[in-house]
Amino acid sequence: MIEVKNVIKRFGDFFALNGVNINVEKGSVYGLVGPNGAGKTTVIKCMAGIYRQDGGSVLIDGKPVYENAEIKSRVAYVSDDLYFFPGYSIKDSAAYYRGIYPNWSDERFREIADVFKIDEKRAARRLSKGMQKQAAFWLGLSTQPDVMILDEPMDGLDPVMRRNVWNIMLAEVANRGMTVLVSSHNLRELEDVCDHVGIMNKGRIAIEKGLDEVKGNIHKVQTAFRDGLPDELKTSLNVLKHERAGSVDMLIIRGDSGEITDKIKKYSPLLLDVVPLTLEEVFIYELGGMGYELEIID
Amino acid sequence: MSLKSLINKSVIKSDMRRYWYVGVTFALALFVVTVLPLRSTLLYRPDTGRDFLHSTFYLMAQTTSLLIIVPFCVITPALLFSYLHHKSSVCETHRLPLRRECLYFSHLVSAAVLIALPIILNAAIMFTMVETLPSYILLWAALSMIYAFEIAGFSAAASMLVGNTAAGVMLPSIVMFLPLFFTGVMQILGTDYLHGYVASGLPGFMRWIYPSYANLLEGKMYVCLALGIVFIALGAWFYRMRRLENHTRILAFDALNPVFMYGLAFCAGLVGYMYLGTIFYDSVKISMWIGLPFGIIGIIVARMIISKSFKPTKILKPIIIYTAMMCVLYLFYGADITGFEKRVPDIDNIASVNVTNYSGVRSSTNLNGETMYTSENDPTLYNKEDIEKVIALHRAIVERGAVESENAYGLPITYTLKDGSEIRRSYAVTEDNEEVFRLFCAVQELKQVKCERFPIIGDDGTEYTNVSVINLGALTQLDPPRQEQILAALKQDVLNASYTELTNSESITRLSVDSRIPSLDENMNPIEDKSHWAQQTLEYNVYPSYANCIALLKEWGLYNIMPPADVIDRITVYQYTGKNSKSAILTDKADIEKALAHIKANVDNMKDIDLLNGTYQRFTIGYKPDTAGYSTYMVDAPCMEGIVFE
Numbered sequence: 001m002i003e004v005k006n007v008i009k010r011f012g013d014f015f016a017l018n019g020v021n022i023n024v025e026k027g028s029v030y031g032l033v034g035p036n037g038a039g040k041t042t043v044i045k046c047m048a049g050i051y052r053q054d055g056g057s058v059l060i061d062g063k064p065v066y067e068n069a070e071i072k073s074r075v076a077y078v079s080d081d082l083y084f085f086p087g088y089s090i091k092d093s094a095a096y097y098r099g100i101y102p103n104w105s106d107e108r109f110r111e112i113a114d115v116f117k118i119d120e121k122r123a124a125r126r127l128s129k130g131m132q133k134q135a136a137f138w139l140g141l142s143t144q145p146d147v148m149i150l151d152e153p154m155d156g157l158d159p160v161m162r163r164n165v166w167n168i169m170l171a172e173v174a175n176r177g178m179t180v181l182v183s184s185h186n187l188r189e190l191e192d193v194c195d196h197v198g199i200m201n202k203g204r205i206a207i208e209k210g211l212d213e214v215k216g217n218i219h220k221v222q223t224a225f226r227d228g229l230p231d232e233l234k235t236s237l238n239v240l241k242h243e244r245a246g247s248v249d250m251l252i253i254r255g256d257s258g259e260i261t262d263k264i265k266k267y268s269p270l271l272l273d274v275v276p277l278t279l280e281e282v283f284i285y286e287l288g289g290m291g292y293e294l295e296i297i298d
Numbered sequence: 299m300s301l302k303s304l305i306n307k308s309v310i311k312s313d314m315r316r317y318w319y320v321g322v323t324f325a326l327a328l329f330v331v332t333v334l335p336l337r338s339t340l341l342y343r344p345d346t347g348r349d350f351l352h353s354t355f356y357l358m359a360q361t362t363s364l365l366i367i368v369p370f371c372v373i374t375p376a377l378l379f380s381y382l383h384h385k386s387s388v389c390e391t392h393r394l395p396l397r398r399e400c401l402y403f404s405h406l407v408s409a410a411v412l413i414a415l416p417i418i419l420n421a422a423i424m425f426t427m428v429e430t431l432p433s434y435i436l437l438w439a440a441l442s443m444i445y446a447f448e449i450a451g452f453s454a455a456a457s458m459l460v461g462n463t464a465a466g467v468m469l470p471s472i473v474m475f476l477p478l479f480f481t482g483v484m485q486i487l488g489t490d491y492l493h494g495y496v497a498s499g500l501p502g503f504m505r506w507i508y509p510s511y512a513n514l515l516e517g518k519m520y521v522c523l524a525l526g527i528v529f530i531a532l533g534a535w536f537y538r539m540r541r542l543e544n545h546t547r548i549l550a551f552d553a554l555n556p557v558f559m560y561g562l563a564f565c566a567g568l569v570g571y572m573y574l575g576t577i578f579y580d581s582v583k584i585s586m587w588i589g590l591p592f593g594i595i596g597i598i599v600a601r602m603i604i605s606k607s608f609k610p611t612k613i614l615k616p617i618i619i620y621t622a623m624m625c626v627l628y629l630f631y632g633a634d635i636t637g638f639e640k641r642v643p644d645i646d647n648i649a650s651v652n653v654t655n656y657s658g659v660r661s662s663t664n665l666n667g668e669t670m671y672t673s674e675n676d677p678t679l680y681n682k683e684d685i686e687k688v689i690a691l692h693r694a695i696v697e698r699g700a701v702e703s704e705n706a707y708g709l710p711i712t713y714t715l716k717d718g719s720e721i722r723r724s725y726a727v728t729e730d731n732e733e734v735f736r737l738f739c740a741v742q743e744l745k746q747v748k749c750e751r752f753p754i755i756g757d758d759g760t761e762y763t764n765v766s767v768i769n770l771g772a773l774t775q776l777d778p779p780r781q782e783q784i785l786a787a788l789k790q791d792v793l794n795a796s797y798t799e800l801t802n803s804e805s806i807t808r809l810s811v812d813s814r815i816p817s818l819d820e821n822m823n824p825i826e827d828k829s830h831w832a833q834q835t836l837e838y839n840v841y842p843s844y845a846n847c848i849a850l851l852k853e854w855g856l857y858n859i860m861p862p863a864d865v866i867d868r869i870t871v872y873q874y875t876g877k878n879s880k881s882a883i884l885t886d887k888a889d890i891e892k893a894l895a896h897i898k899a900n901v902d903n904m905k906d907i908d909l910l911n912g913t914y915q916r917f918t919i920g921y922k923p924d925t926a927g928y929s930t931y932m933v934d935a936p937c938m939e940g941i942v943f944e
Binding site: 096 | 306307309311386388394541
């Protein structure tokens with residue numbers, strides 16, 4: 001559905017994107033995560049057809065997005081930095097979009113109005129940040145997009161409204177096969193909705209996998225041995241992090257959980273406990289492995 | 299690409315809703331500068347003739363409405379494209395399923411509506427007021443829209459080059475001003491540093507940057523239209539190439555940074571030169587270098603603006619380049635590396651030369667605002683011997699070098715070379731250098747040259763209709779036979795007179811000659827009907843050397859006849875000494891007679907008067923009511939005795 005191939009984007013001498021590859025399948029919810037300055041917003045703006053990439057290609061359904069009105073009419077983009085025309089109400093904005101988006105649906109606009117409960121005649125610029133976000137979702141969803149690209153979408157929304165918005169979007173995913181790409185620092189939330197995750201760092205995609213695969217490939221192991229952790233065991237494992245508390249060793253290990261367990265069991269541990277990691281922990285340990293300043297995060 | 303894909307109604311409607319006030323303000327401004335003055339003219343002069351009304355409207359529309367059209371046509375596109383200058387608005391707009399071309403042309407349609415509607419509206423109002431002049435109003439509306447189209451196209455293209463709205467308004471204004479500015483700079487430097495340099499008028503191409511309605515009326519409005527189209531096409535291309543992330547920067551394209559930087563440096567350098575250059579005016583080598591430190595300041599400021607920081611970076615290379623450019627400028631002007639000052643064309647390359655500021659065809663505007671063309675004596679020299687005299691004079695002047703004098707004669711020289719190109723020079727000639735002055739007089743005494751000041755000696759077909767003799771304000775009409783006699787005598791006397799004799803500018807007796815000059819129509823074709831020729835009245839002083847004229851006038855009792863004191867009401871005497879002056883009014887008959895005798899004795903030495911620093915007198919003679927008019931004479935002589943000044 002969305003293919004980002006070797007995309008390069010420079011701002012002067014600085015490479016914001018340095019060969020990014022992203023592949024989002026139709027009907028999936030793709031979480032794009034990464035530290036500040038990783039290039040998430042830049043790649044999203046390339047996907048939304050706002051920025052022209054300096055190299056590589058950004059395709060939706062095999063067609064370039066940039067300057068492609070037909071493709072862009074199927075994409076809704078909710079940015080972190082919203083803009084409404086001065087003096088325009090939501091109703092005015094809806095009238096504006098009606099003349100621009102061929103798939104605009106007044107019926108859908110009325111349906112979603114019940115969820116957001118905002119006076120559509122109020123000037124959008126006078127709404128709170130959270131209400132402006134709701135308005136942006138309201139208008140975006142009314143264009144009946146095939147792709148929704150969201151940049152920090154839930155920032156400013158209260159928990160109930162977050163849930164409501166996600167419910168609407170996931171219903172669109174389920175019913176119409178809408179594809180969602182969402183960039184957020186709220187990894188707990190992404191963990192609940194995403195089926196694929198891409199981790200960006202320094203203008204590149206470091207990891208791109210299904211959420212289960214990402215989480216299944218890295219494990220927190222708590223173990224204890226009579227004479228301490230054998231060196232040969234530690235070297236045989238892909239250990240990302242090792243901490244010792246008393247006689248208990250806590251290891252973050254990349255690899256298949258069965259293989260890890262088998263290897264450890266050979267050394268007859270007194271304690272062996274394999275704990276699944278949250279997405280946030282995966283994010284921290286993976287980036288830690290790439291030189292990101294894990295110590296500060298800790 | 300269909301029209302639908304280029305223009306989106308929603309975008310236009312949105313523009314109209316957000317920027318309606320621009321159109322309304324423009325309409326009101328046009329109403330104030332066009333409709334109201336026209337209404338006022340009609341109210342207070344209901345009998346206004348068509349031609350007068352046309353000329354009034356024409357002048358008003360040319361001066362005032364253009365001043366209104368230009369700023370509105372710059373501001374309107376700049377506002378419509380201001381969304382490009384903010385991060386959130388640029389993202390919101392460009393995420394929409396609209397191609398850049400569609401956004402661009404939709405906004406241009408909005409601009410066209412906001413600009414054209416006010417013009418049409420005001421034209422319609424004027425239409426209802428002045429039913430007899432619809433064609434002029436239509437023409438005004440059409441020309442205004444064409445010019446607006448060019449300016450708005452230019453502003454739209456400029457808006458694509460900048461990163462913020464203020465720069466979007468400033469850039470077209472600066473760029474429109476730049477050709478005028480740089481032409482001025484070149485002319486100032488040329489005038490200051492190159493001996494013989496002629497500061498000519500604006501280059502021809504500028505009439506399309508700063509067109510007048512007269513230019514547009516010449517049928518060349520298509521050039522404006524074409525330029526508008528070119529600007530709009532360029533704007534579309536700039537928009538396509540524009541990197542949207544460059545919002546908030548001064549210039550959206552890095553390639554323009556040097557243009558901005560060196561432009562600012564030259565402007566700053568020129569300001570410094572204009573401000574401080576006169577301190578070192580006597581030393582060419584120093585004064586031009588004043589532009590260097592000021593220009594460097596300009597570079598530093600430009601770098602600060604570009605980088606939006608008070609710590610300018612990357613300034614060393616531009617400073618070196620700017621210094622090199624200043625060296626080139628110095629060599630060009632200060633050291634005359636091109637040999638401009640010494641250049642005297644070879645006679646074999648010269649087709650003709652003109653040492654006056656006139657050609658054979660002159661134009662003037664009559665009371666109806668119509669342009670009249672007359673075909674008069676052509677002062678151009680084609681004869682090889684005549685051209686050689688000019689070259690000899692030119693060489694002598696070049697050899698002599700520049701002179702500073704307040705009592706100098708102007709000498710313009712325009713060579714037309716055989717390849718069609720022109721060489722123009724302008725010099726000052728004084729009597730101090732005898733050789734130069736002798737050659738100068740020889741050129742001035744050539745018939746074609748003398749003809750320029752004394753057309754009576756020409757043979758351009760002028761028809762003389764009347765000749766009168768004026769003696770200190772008293773006019774005597776001559777009968778036709780005497781007119782013919784005096785004209786023949788005058789012609790002979792002027793031909794015989796030397797240049798120095800002809801530089802006297804006062805005499806008691808003058809000849810007033812009325813004539814009709816051969817005229818041309820708009821297409822420069824001769825007008826056969828003499829009743830449509832331009833009329834002219836010239837006064838010729840009868841100098842002491844005019845033997846033929848004086849003989850006839852003496853015979854008729856009309857030479858140096860002072861008016862009787864009885865017809866004079868008063869004589870006002872102004873006494874000038876350097877920059878000081880005092881005056882006295884003479885009303886007593888004896889004083890008036892005394893003053894008349896003083897004028898008669900001294901009137902022919904006007905040429906010696908130093909108007910700036912000399913001591914001289916001016917007499918203004920006021921006649922009694924039954925003898926209308928007054929006359930003024932200047933006399934270089936010791937002050938009359940017995941005058942009590944105020």
